[in-house]
Amino acid sequence: MAILVTGGLGYIGSHTVVELLNNNFEVVIVDDLSHSERFILKNIEEITGKKPVFYPFDLKRKELLTQVFDAHEIDGCINFAAFKAVGESQVKPVDYYENNLFSLINILQEFKERGISNFIFSSSCTVYGQADEMPIHENTPLKMPESVYGKTKQMGEEILIDFAKAYHRKISLLRYFNPIGAHPSAKIGELPIGVPNNLVPFVMQTAAGIREKLNVWGNDYPTEDGTAVRDYIYIVDLAKAHVAALKKLMADDSDHAVVDIFNLGTGKGSSVLEVVKAFETANDVKVPYQICDRREGDITIAYANVDKAQKELNWKSETSLEEALRTVWQWQKYLETRNT
Template sequence: MKIVVTGGLGFIGSHTVVELQNEGFEVVVIDNLYNSSESVLDGIFNITGKRPIFEKMDLRDKGSVQQFFKKHQDISGVIHFAASKAVGESVGNPLLYYENNLNSLVYILQELKELPSANFIFSSSCTVYGQAEKMPITENASIQTAMSPYGNTKQIGEEIIIDTAKVTSINSILLRYFNPIGAHPSAEIGELPLGVPQNLVPFITQTAIGLREKLSVFGSDYPTPDGTAVRDYIHVVDLAKAHVIALKRLLNKKNIDKVETFNLGTGTGSSVLEVIQAFEKVSGQKLNYQIVGRREGDITSAYANTDKANSILGWKTQLSLEDALASAWKWEQKIRS
């Protein structure tokens, strides 16, 4: 079966391509290389022995999307990762986020709705919950006002998919990730931010290896045990495997509703300082960090209730925070050597 993975050379996308190929799927990757590198194809090949079909393309170009679907008419499913994803950047450049994250989604769905049946997995986010009122967060938690344009694009994206499902043959699963971290255990692929990292763990590893002088911890006055923000950090390999399980659910017509939603996390919240301490333990490196003011768009706490994914998908995380941090450090050392 041929599966399209948009943003397939990005962090989560590349790990999902590996898991799909390991399960025997034929994969077509779409990526515009805005925040990724074509060299990731080599890493995927080194792990799986197969190189996915690669189409360099900007999904904001409607004509290119139409041409792609004319060329690839035997598609069994689409996993849609392609999106800008940094909370802080979205606050400073909202129009980039609305254009990139929403237009590309609409153009893909416009093509999928012409197919007799279509399966669509959407890369969503726990940011759709805003600052949830109760922890851990269930899929039934009320959707709060988004704290950032990034979070808002995920909320709107989900609404677009739900509205489209009502009048088309598209079946979808919305996967709401918490905080993906880590790298493939082979250290062939991992998180490769271009420029200054927007996420905690690559900033930690770049600081530890000497690329960054110092790590900034945004805020120490949150109402949490140590005053720093709490997140649910999930190993990217666990996350990638969930996409394959969700895709098989659609392909095997096991879905109960046209659109289903699942949280993907560990179910445990860790503070920024706890992540730093865990990294220092697994790496043996002392991190240079400083406490600074809060960052606009950040929430206090978010960690998942994963009961639904555990029971319905039969999926649960296998890897720990320490596993993820150790793999991220191994990856950082490899790419800087």
Template structure:
């Protein structure tokens, strides 16, 4: 049984990926510093899979602790989620984002080199493309100057990994996510933002639940059919399964290059207003929202061409937008 380290494994995408890994027969070890997650997620993973992953409360910015972990644990591969991830917050706190997202990556890669671990999946982002000049976005779309420090940490992260692959035995795949939403069908794990949500769907569900008074729609003057920004919203379970496909590709040595990257999305863009109306329709909840000014760091539109992931990873999305929105609402109701 291959032993896989999942950093940030109690977070939103991490926890869903841990479930899929366990169900695919992998042994999982989680590292998480609980800054943006809750320890209760560990028990909920066990309730879904009947297996409790080994857990280490560890901050990857602490090089000594990272070194000690690898000296005392044998690992076959790593899926690296642990990072700060809010676009708006990164504009306000750039240094914190660079420290957290870059230092932790470097320390991990150093330990992989020193302990001869070669399989690495990196949690990247469609933000590496900036505002793409053509849609849908393919993997051949140019990586443009980042619109936010968060996006820049993903660009820099990919460059660091690519350089490491050239110099060492490392084989890596970067998955460039679009917008993950929804919750596991068991409704035992889902998106659990601490404090005010930075992403659209949890803000929608918290508004519908009465936790937030009003939803702000950032800008209605974009060059889109209804003036609001367009994103590609993918069910988090579909996204988690893409990590299993990418990991299996590396373990089976089917990668064509030492560093590869794939878009992970649905291939369809939805505007903010379309998401609001779809949520209202699927849940029968009326949302109180208002149009406000644009938010710094946001691009006009981004949605994926997923042809490469479908052909090379043999992966594609299975769940619908309505399913994702319904599960997000069920998850929110479970929190109150």
């Protein structure tokens, strides 16, 4: 039995593959390398001592996906295959709808035809939009997200819920907040292609002198320092939650539909400027920044209530913000060494 990990050489995917291999799962990766590089596969093998099966193609090519299912006895899927930049999604909406939804539907077609269950969806707190109250619970009402990226995640959830109910399958929707950090080995981490869209990679590259200044998008939010607040979760903690969610699904031998929904975060919000200061403190570096106008699609504040994940998955985030940010700087040093 094998677990299909789509987007498995990407940021969250690669860390989850490591945890799956460490838990003795057989892993089959499909990744088109649009947001990763082949050396990540080699580094996964170096970290774990195990080599996952890898197929480099776009999941929208259904005929190739069918060949993967023909070649392997797939027992579940963790789907990370999606474009994920909030800002970019606003200017490339058709690309986001096509990539994020067509690839999901192609996988579900294979699941339907072959009677496969155990599907974990990489979702996002963006499905809540700007929640009226904090912290955000799993039963917090969903709002229409402000970004196209968020809309694709909300649509993906709806597709999966309908799929589970119609075909009596087991799925888990993991709504995570803001993943940061790198593996403690410093051999895998977030690998921004071009200009970073997420905060921490931009902080990292600015500290390294690759970027002149960090753009802080707005300082007039109704928060303590005027900058937006998010819940930043360490990537390895997040990866371990995927393994816990998968084990829970696989242990359920019922023949009815199962729809698990979990928020994955730390339960604490940090502002943009707090993250900058924590990075500076953790790594003894300076991060020059400038205040810019707010960015379309961003929300003011979001942090999670994680009680359900702690209770039902026996999981919680254990790594502090500063500890996570130290691994970011180690990853940057590794990249500098690799590129010289």
